[in-house]
Amino acid sequence: MASAPLSRTVQPETITKGITLTLQIDDAGALRQAMVAVLRDEGLITTDSVAAAMNAVPRHAFAPGEPLEKVYQTDTTLVPKIDAAGRQTSVVSASHIQAIQLEQAGVLPGMSVLEIGSGGYNAALIAELVGPTGSATTVDIDADIVDRARVGLSRAGYEQVNVVLADAEHGVPQHAPYDRIIVTVGAWDIPPAWLDQLTPTGRIVVPLRFAGITRLIAFDRSPGSLALTASNYRLGSFVPMQGGGAATEQLIAVTPNIGLRLDQQSTAAFDVPALRKALNSPPVVSWSGTPFDMPDELELFLLTSGPELPMLYAAQAAVDQGVVNRTVRNGTPALVRGGSFAYRIKRENAQTASGYETGVVAHGPEAEQIGSELLSMIRNWANSYFRRGAAHITYYPNTADTGHLLGWHATKRHGVLAVAWP
Ligand SMILES: C[S@@+](CC[C@H](N)C(=O)[O-])C[C@H]1O[C@@H](n2cnc3c(N)ncnc32)[C@H](O)[C@@H]1O
CATH class of the missing domain: 3.30.310 (TATA-Binding Protein)
Known part of the structure; x- marks a missing residue:
């Protein structure tokens, strides 16, 4: 699905131009395979489905003006948007972070997935993972980013992705409920709308900021409880959330x-x-x-x-x-x-x-x-505790009982984040 539409646009007008364009596409394909191989070697891609999606989507279609070699490095962010104060407000994330989050999310064919924070590329990966029976929605607060994501998705053949301009603090109710919500912007809290729009067995993957650090956390609903329990967490950071969920240190x-x-x-x-x-x-x-x-x-x-x-x-x-x-x-x-x-x-x-x-x-x-x-x-x-994943991380929305909490916890606007070391 992914690379075909791009190659369809390659209509060599002259033999020379045709050769050049063909070489570019072949280069991109080889670089893409190399990127996936590196991510596999580093243990960041662990499933064939994520590998197949990353092999299929032409990342360069979402990074106009960036050199191909840079586009397919695993640790490089692309097409940054900088605000008047010189801060980055948007990037297409590094592919190693995208691989981690997609593996954390465990997206399956037929699922409905919301991506918070757009760029186009990751939404296309999600569209590959959910397949023709699922649905992918991406939302961004910035009209420029929404426009660029739409152009990239259309160029790469993923017009089926719903691209929404909104402050994700309120979720995207028009396409809810979601089996997975993948937050690709630094969040300080989990707003009620995200939980309201998540299916009863849904999972939220979120770069959550607490105690001055950020961890990419995969939260599942706890059976019989309003709390969310982390099934795993990883190191990673994102540009900070704007809008109603913005937080300062x-x-x-x-x-x-x-x-x-x-x-x-x-x-x-x-x-x-x-x-x-x-x-x-x-x-x-x-x-x-x-x-x-x-x-x-x-x-x-x-x-x-x-x-x-x-x-x-x-x-x-x-x-x-x-x-x-x-x-x-x-x-x-x-x-x-x-x-x-x-x-x-x-x-x-x-x-x-x-x-x-x-x-x-x-x-x-x-x-x-x-x-x-x-x-x-x-x-x-x-x-x-000298091992990965030793911490037990739980998020209690304000509707949950937190009277029993004795260990470390941080009180947020919409709930309490607790970290235990059992
Ligand atoms: C790291 S970028 C997203 C990268 C993207 N997922 C990709 O394909 O690589 C983070 C995005 O979050 C957006 N953002 C920030 N605050 C937001 C909010 N409250 N609601 C929706 N989007 C927001 C920014 O405009 C920015 O484009």
Whole structure:
């Protein structure tokens, strides 16, 4: 279904042009197969159906102006839209993220699927997966993106996809109910409309932001309960949601180059002058003896198993000046108390399974104490939860009973997200 319409448009006017166009299409086909092979090798495509869909849909039809080689790399986003403040508001997502989400969703022929956040390419993949007896709907808040998605879908032969211009905070009631809702924009919450428009056995795949991080979570309804239970979660991030579901984080500047980032609901307060002073105090470094591996899982554990930890960020300049370790550049959970703070670092250590060892650097008058607290959290994770998927993630909409919740949870606008480490 997918590549045929494109090749139909190849009507060589001259032999030379015909050869050129044919070569381009052959190149795209070969690059597409290579992309699928890489995604399979990396364990991101695990089913033949997703492989077949990704082999069928011409990704380049949705990325006008982008070089073919770039289009078929697995980790590259395409055709970004940038707002007046220089922020990305839309991209065609990297194919490795699309593979992860499609595998999480488990889309079957005949299903009705809503994609939130359009680009065209992923909607075409969904159309391939649901087949002629299913239906694919994609919604975007941005008229330019909707137009571009429509053009791409039509060019690639997927006119059957419903393309809707709307704020997805309210879902897309006109094509509901959905067996799968695949959210391809960073969400901070799960609005009631999504649950109302989901079938009783439906699944939501959503990049959910909490505690300063995002995880791609596949949620199923829990039998006999209003709660949603995560069947799996993965690392990944998306441009943030606009419209009614938009959320902001608090940014606390410690210096012009170093800051703490907190969820918008946090009420934590920080002694910024004391922390600034701590940055100039000698670091106290200690090592855990445990392997540095799966940092995303460790990060999730640190953020959701004890006291509230803000995310510590630094600009490259602060790293270059040796004020903080380079791990801070991408954000890392920090244990902060008064004028002292600690965060994790790594070093090479051939004695560990991964060849690296996790450690802690701490600053401030309580550096020894706070450093050893963080170290014991790291050892606890390494000894008891050192595997993928150890966290149990549950979302309770406001209609559900949350009185029993004792462990870590975050109160959102429409519900409560709970993370347990059983
Ligand atoms: C990462 S892009 C989607 C990529 C797309 N699924 C693909 O094929 O690769 C995220 C999109 O979400 C859209 N978006 C942001 N907030 C939205 C909202 N409230 N409702 C619908 N779409 C929204 C943005 O305009 C943007 O185009």
